[in-house]
Amino acid sequence: MLKAENIIAVGLMGLSIYFMIHATVLPIGWVEFEGPGGGAFPFWLSAVMLLAAAGILFKSIREGIPEDAEPFFDPDTRRAVASVAIALLVTIGLIPLVGAYVAIPLFLVWYLRFFGGHGWTLTAILTVATPVFVFFFFEVTLRILLPKGFTEPLFFPLYAIFF
Template sequence: MLTADRLIAAAIMAMSAYFMWHATILPIGWNGMTGGPGGGAFPFWLSAIMFACAAGILIRSYAGKTEYSGNFFDPETLQSVATVAIALVITIAVMSWLGAYVALPLFMVWYLKIFGHHGWLLTAILSIGTPIFLFFFFEVTLKILLPKGLTEPFFIPLYAAFF
């Protein structure tokens, strides 16, 4: 297992370094013209965080602070990972048609309530609160438009209020 940890951590670090290098094609600093970060800021800094996390895994594997018990990939775990991966692919596939603000809450309801067996209160709070947060964070604050799909007409009054 330690060999797998080390190989995967090294691969993620290499991939992160490539993403960081590729993100510098666009400006990664603050863009005074748009009043927000440059186009490469989020890819660069998210890749840097991913690099740091993978480096932490690599360092931890050499420090001897990892303990494994049992099989890492048992059939139940593989089935759960595959189920969530398929649900994410479906969510991404319908995002351009339904829009991010419908597809993401549908995924969250499925993931929290049906797959995770959480209560309706938590499911409702996260499924409603997340799209609201995403709208204000990306569209209002950063002025990055997310796909709306069929719901585009419903956002015209919000655009009039915030832009």
């Protein structure tokens, strides 16, 4: 288990550094009258990921291998990771067709209700609240338009209100 933790932590650190380097192609600071530069969020999110991975590596090295170490992935965990990975790939594939505001709620319904076994109330609240938050955060606040697929005409009235 220790070896797998260390390998994943080092891999995430390398990936974080790669993302940070490529994010600096765009401005990472505040752009006058526009807000954060195009590279700001990728850079700072990668920096947080780098710190988190470094913390995992440091803790893993400091504590050593526990006496009751179990395999890193048992068969049930492998199945769960594979099913979520497949669902994410399907979601990503749906985004150009149906748009982010349909694909994300579909994923959330599957993940929360069917995979996670949560109740319909929580599933409904998060399935409705997440796309609303994403719309206001990205499209209204940051003015970053997300793909809408064939649902784009439904957003024209909202564009008229907010832009």
